Amino acid sequence: MALQERYFARMREVLARIEASQKENIARCAEAIAGSLVAGGVWHVLDTGHMLMYEAVGRSGGLMAVRPVRVSVEVANPARRRQAVAGKKKVYMDEIEGLPRYILDKSDMLPGDVLLIGSVSGINILPVGLALEARVRGITTIALTAVEYSRYLSSAHPSGKRLCEVCDYVLDNCAPVGDTLVDVPELGQGICPASGIAASYVMWALQAQVVEDLLKRGKEPHVYVSNHMPGADERNKRAWAAYEEQGY
Numbered sequence: 001m002a003l004q005e006r007y008f009a010r011m012r013e014v015l016a017r018i019e020a021s022q023k024e025n026i027a028r029c030a031e032a033i034a035g036s037l038v039a040g041g042v043w044h045v046l047d048t049g050h051m052l053m054y055e056a057v058g059r060s061g062g063l064m065a066v067r068p069v070r071v072s073v074e075v076a077n078p079a080r081r082r083q084a085v086a087g088k089k090k091v092y093m094d095e096i097e098g099l100p101r102y103i104l105d106k107s108d109m110l111p112g113d114v115l116l117i118g119s120v121s122g123i124n125i126l127p128v129g130l131a132l133e134a135r136v137r138g139i140t141t142i143a144l145t146a147v148e149y150s151r152y153l154s155s156a157h158p159s160g161k162r163l164c165e166v167c168d169y170v171l172d173n174c175a176p177v178g179d180t181l182v183d184v185p186e187l188g189q190g191i192c193p194a195s196g197i198a199a200s201y202v203m204w205a206l207q208a209q210v211v212e213d214l215l216k217r218g219k220e221p222h223v224y225v226s227n228h229m230p231g232a233d234e235r236n237k238r239a240w241a242a243y244e245e246q247g248y
Contacts, residue, residue, distance in 0.1 A: 003182055007192045010181035014194045015201055017174040022202060029116075029142050029169045030209035036114045036140065037065055037210075037248040038217055044069050044109055047118030048127050051196040052144070056203045060226035063207050064243040069115075071103055093126055094156070100129035104137060111138030119143070120179060120195045122150035122163030129157060131166045143167035144199055146175035171206070173198035214248055221248045 001009075033043050046069035047053045057068045073093060093099060109115060115134050119127040122145035131141045143163045147170065150162045164170045175198050180190030214221045222239040225232045 003184065003191070006182045010192075011194060011197060014174050014176075014181070014198050018172075018198060018201055018205075021174065022172060022205075025169065025171055026202070026206050026209050029171060030206055030213050032140055032142075032169065033114050033206075033210050034213035034217065034219075034248075036112060037214065037221075038219060039112060040247055041110070041112045041114060042067055042108070042247070043210075044107070044113060044115045045118070046071070046103075046115065046127075046130065047144075047199075048124065049118050049120050049195065049199065052118045052199055052203055055200045056207075058224060060224055062224050063210065063248075064222045064224060064240060065210075065248050066207070069103070069107055069109075073099075094124050099126060100133045103130060104133055104139075109134070109137070109139055112140075114140045114142065116142040116144060117163060117167065118145070118199060119163050120146050120149065120173070120175065120199075121153055122146070123153045123155045123157070125157050127163050128155065128159065128161055128166055131163060132159070132161075135166070135168065140169075141167040142169045142171060144171045144173060144202060146179065146195055146198075147172040149175055149177045149179065152177045171202050173202055219246075219248055222246075 037043060043065050044067050045052060045056055053068050053070065056062065056066055071093070073096065117127050117131055122128070122143060131143065134141050145163050147164050150164055155162050173195055175194040178190060179193040179195050181192045181194050183190050211221050211223075222243040224239070225235045227233070
């Protein structure tokens with residue numbers, strides 16, 4: 001079978017597993033999110049992976065209530081070029097002590113809000129620490145992760161816990177161990193990761209369920225119209241103003 005055909009087949013299997021195993025989890029998460037929004041809370045999303053911060057936010061047909069948490073740590077220090085210092089290495093966000101607490105302090109997250117944290121492996125210090133600190137502050141946490149993959153790995157967090165073990169709710173993107181779908185013996189490794197498309201699949205199912213839950217509560221959620229559609233600018237402005245006032 002050609003590599004692309006194998007990819008299509010394996011990706012369909014992942015999506016089928018999501019549909020078969022995650023409907024109840026999605027429903028529980030949606031109920032928590034809708035309840036928070038109606039009560040004046042905010043739905044925050046922080047994804048340490050590769051897709052959700054763009055796929056889930058500001059898209060046509062997407063909820064305006066999905067608010068991103070964007071984190072960047074930059075140091076600007078222009079200087080003349082010199083020989084690299086031996087032993088100097090890049091500093092990753094996971095290595096910055098106290099960063100989860102700092103993110104929450106600087107954010108607009110409040111008790112009663114919902115924070116969805118996306119992490120494919122779910123083992124790194126930042127997402128686990130963020131979930132633990134958020135729960136202490138009364139923020140409901142949702143993990144979007146690859147549960148089987150995560151359990152195969154050891155946590156880097158001092159607690160020894162994985163993201164799927166510290167959040168109030170867990171959504172499994174059903175990506176396999178190692179994330180890749182197609183083995184290529186000639187390369188000695190797999191290709192074509194599952195997690196990006198799988199996480200988006202879960203996220204849009206979750207948004208659909210949140211819309212349904214809000215409508216059942218008599219609340220009309222506000223969604224983006226594609227910028228390419230006639231009158232989109234005005235419609236989106238009105239919808240955003242209504243979201244700002246109502247919170248959903």
